Amino acid sequence: MTATLLDGKAFAAALRKGLSSFVDQLKQDHGLKPGLAVVLVGEDPASQVYVRNKHQSTIEAGMASFEYRLPDTTSQSELEALIDELNERSDVNGILVQLPLPDGLDDRALIERIRVDKDVDGFHVENVGMLATGVGKPLVPCTPLGSLLILQDHLGNLSGKNAVVLGRSNIVGKPMAQLLLSENATVEICHSRTQDLADHVRRADILVAAVGRPEMVPGDWIKPGATVIDVGINRIPHPEKPGKFKLVGDVHTASCAEVAGAITPVPGGIGPMTIACLLANTLTATCRQHGLAEPDLLALVRQARGE
Numbered sequence: 653m654t655a656t657l658l659d660g661k662a663f664a665a666a667l668r669k670g671l672s673s674f675v676d677q678l679k680q681d682h683g684l685k686p687g688l689a690v691v692l693v694g695e696d697p698a699s700q701v702y703v704r705n706k707h708q709s710t711i712e713a714g715m716a717s718f719e720y721r722l723p724d725t726t727s728q729s730e731l732e733a734l735i736d737e738l739n740e741r742s743d744v745n746g747i748l749v750q751l752p753l754p755d756g757l758d759d760r761a762l763i764e765r766i767r768v769d770k771d772v773d774g775f776h777v778e779n780v781g782m783l784a785t786g787v788g789k790p791l792v793p794c795t796p797l798g799s800l801l802i803l804q805d806h807l808g809n810l811s812g813k814n815a816v817v818l819g820r821s822n823i824v825g826k827p828m829a830q831l832l833l834s835e836n837a838t839v840e841i842c843h844s845r846t847q848d849l850a851d852h853v854r855r856a857d858i859l860v861a862a863v864g865r866p867e868m869v870p871g872d873w874i875k876p877g878a879t880v881i882d883v884g885i886n887r888i889p890h891p892e893k894p895g896k897f898k899l900v901g902d903v904h905t906a907s908c909a910e911v912a913g914a915i916t917p918v919p920g921g922i923g924p925m926t927i928a929c930l931l932a933n934t935l936t937a938t939c940r941q942h943g944l945a946e947p948d949l950l951a952l953v954r955q956a957r958g959e
């Protein structure tokens with residue numbers, strides 16, 4: 653293997669450490685404790701794991717965590733009333749409604765009801781619009797934000813680089829493309845209907861794969877020296893252990909690592925960045941709500957690493 657492994661787990665740990673120091677300072681100087689409210693409806697097992705991890709990380713960062721675990725019989729109007737209450741509360745600086753919601757609930761209506769400056773997922777149409785236009789200060793979706801930080805940490809300036817984003821979801825692909833564009837990269841969004849996909853990917857100095865298709869990008873699609881960000885987390889049957897599962901990304905890591913300059917592993921790459929960036933967004937939201945200077949995330953990471 654020739655590629656540098658971009659250790660997202662270590663990066664996320666450094667970011668959480670940096671955030672935690674910033675939170676301590678915020679308490680000392682202003683008596684403020686950032687608060688994150690997470691709303692989980694129903695019993696989806698994967699969502700329960702995410703929400704538990706979010707709660708634990710929030711507490712560890714010195715922030716307040718407010719969890720609402722509601723039965724899948726909860727009505728739309730009950731959820732709307734809860735959002736209204738959380739919007740009003742001064743001890744709640746960030747609000748996240750865990751997706752997917754059970755059938756019959758309208759996730760869009762709930763997202764649009766969250767106060768824009770408390771929408772720490774960055775899913776509200778006004779945050780999406782601010783990111784796309786460069787007008788105002790959006791909260792940015794967590795996984796793309798984490799991917800950008802890792803890219804900037806490794807590459808420095810992204811200006812003029814050819815970036816290919818594989819996948820066009822509202823959660824990752826589209827906001828990732830907007831972030832890269834705002835850093836002056838030349839950006840292509842490719843997806844399931846793209847013709848001659850390999851030819852597009854071969855021109856990428858930066859590849860961000862977020863399609864949810866296990867190991868679909870082989871090493872011979874990678875431009876030598878490229879930086880590969882693998883957002884995929886796919887569970888596949890373990891090739892050697894019958895009955896067991898294995899986590900793989902959207903790129904074939906071993907063959908891509910022979911050609912790439914740097915690559916994020918799965919697990920331990922972008923996955924751990926999502927929660928760290930949720931905490932970062934909660935802190936940013938808190939600072940903005942109080943008219944205080946917001947954290948410079950890369951500077952916090954470098955400080956935490958002792959650089």
Ligand code: GUN
Nearest residue numbers: 748749750751752773794
């Ligand atoms: N479910 C899976 N990923 C996410 C996310 O980033 N935010 C929310 N709210 N729900 C999710």
